[in-house]
Amino acid sequence: xxxxxxxxxxxxxxxxxxxxxxxxxxxxxxxxxxxxxxxxxxxxxxxxxxxxxxxxxxxxxxxxxxxxxxxxxxxxxxxxxxxxxxx
Numbered sequence: 853x854x855x856x857x858x859x860x861x862x863x864x865x866x867x868x869x870x871x872x873x874x875x876x877x878x879x880x881x882x883x884x885x886x887x888x889x890x891x892x893x894x895x896x897x898x899x900x901x902x903x904x905x906x907x908x909x910x911x912x913x914x915x916x917x918x919x920x921x922x923x924x925x926x927x928x929x930x931x932x933x934x935x936x937x938x939x
Contacts, residue, residue: 856886856888858923858928859921861930862927863882863884864880865881865924865927866878866879866880866881867892867922869892869913870920870922871913871918871919872918873900874899874900874901875897875898875899875900876898877895877913879894879910880892880894885915888918889912889913889915890912890913890915891912893909894909895909896908897911
């Protein structure tokens with residue numbers, strides 16, 4: 853399973869994005885492109901130290917600043933069902 857195909861499946865689902873600078877963004881994935889640039893809606897940004905929070909209606913995150921992504925297990929299950937349909 854390729855990361856971009858997993859992200860395409862995750863559209864509309866909540867996800868967590870941690871950046872290389874330590875900030876985290878929680879929101880619903882709207883779209884992503886081939887460079888893993890991400891567009892999120894209903895976003896809560898948390899500072900690196902975890903002391904400050906910001907709520908934003910939407911944000912755009914460049915792919916080269918992303919450290920890791922956390923998607924819900926249900927997205928992985930949906931993607932696996934597309935590859936290996938239940939018999």
